[in-house]
């Protein structure tokens with residue numbers, strides 16, 4: 001067990017999410033990738049996710065740059081790529097992505113077209129669900145970005161972490 005369970009967890013398993021920057025370029029690709037990242041967590045737990053178009057969503061997805069109102073300012077291109085808040089009311093669960101990064105929303109296997117948004121979204125949404133960082137270098141929750149192909153399969157350490165929080169899917 002290398003992952004860290006970070007305190008609070010959601011008291012519900014049916015959660016909602018919403019993309020705040022609805023008119024940003026590539027908004028459709030962003031929504032698709034967020035949905036793919038959430039289904040990876042959904043497939044390995046009892047959690048279910050539903051997209052809503054409201055700022056009342058449990059998990060708000062935000063693209064912002066530098067100072068953006070939460071005291072954790074971003075730093076321009078590179079360095080910190082994103083951050084997220086652990087489960088809770090208000091900004092709890094929200095995931096913020098640095099708008100100054102060159103994001104690749106098409107799931108490129110190398111970083112030739114930019115930083116793989118799907119990988120970063122998987123990591124941030126892990127925090128949104130209550131997972132801290134892992135010392136397992138192969139884990140999604142490892143604190144350093146790596147463009148590792150996850151197509152659907154969650155590394156063991158991350159799966160153990162999410163199942164400790166929210167159980168595993170009923171064996172059908």
Ligand SMILES: CC(C)C[C@H](CC(=O)NO)C(=O)N[C@H]1Cc2cn(c3ccccc23)CCCCCCNC1=O
Nearest residue numbers: 078079080081082083084120123124127142143144145
């Ligand atoms: C895991 C990731 C999706 C989210 C994490 C932040 C995080 O944990 N959010 O929940 C992140 O951005 N980590 C930095 C950590 C980091 C690496 N370096 C840095 C140089 C300066 C500042 C930070 C870093 C060395 C240079 C590479 C910089 C580009 C990649 N950046 C990182 O890997």
Ligand SMILES: [Ca+2]
Nearest residue numbers: 076078080098
């Ligand atoms: Ca940055």
Ligand SMILES: [Zn+2]
Nearest residue numbers: 068070072096
């Ligand atoms: Zn923020």
Ligand SMILES: [Zn+2]
Nearest residue numbers: 123127133143
């Ligand atoms: Zn992190």
